[in-house]
Amino acid sequence: MLVTEDSTEDKISWAEIEQRFMCHLIVSRLPDAALPELDETLTDMYEHYVPPPAKRLNLPEPPRLFLGTVGSVIMKPRLRLEQE
Numbered sequence: 001m002l003v004t005e006d007s008t009e010d011k012i013s014w015a016e017i018e019q020r021f022m023c024h025l026i027v028s029r030l031p032d033a034a035l036p037e038l039d040e041t042l043t044d045m046y047e048h049y050v051p052p053p054a055k056r057l058n059l060p061e062p063p064r065l066f067l068g069t070v071g072s073v074i075m076k077p078r079l080r081l082e083q084e
Contacts, residue, residue, distance in 0.1 A: 030038060 027038065
């Protein structure tokens with residue numbers, strides 16, 4: 001992200017940084033009793049200003065049938081441990 005004097009969609013201005021910093025400062029100074037109301041208010045603001053995500057398409061189900069051929073069974077040789 002690029003910081004500039006004036007903001008555009010891909011850039012953020014110093015004024016926006018200052019505003020966000022002040023908001024964080026104010027929120028951090030609120031007493032614990034204010035947090036439920038803050039949560040409700042911020043949630044309402046978020047839902048108002050942030051558009052909902054675009055509908056996601058589900059991936060198709062993977063095939064459940066695996067085609068293959070049964071070959072011969074190969075037994076592993078027994079491992080012999082020799083004691084010294």
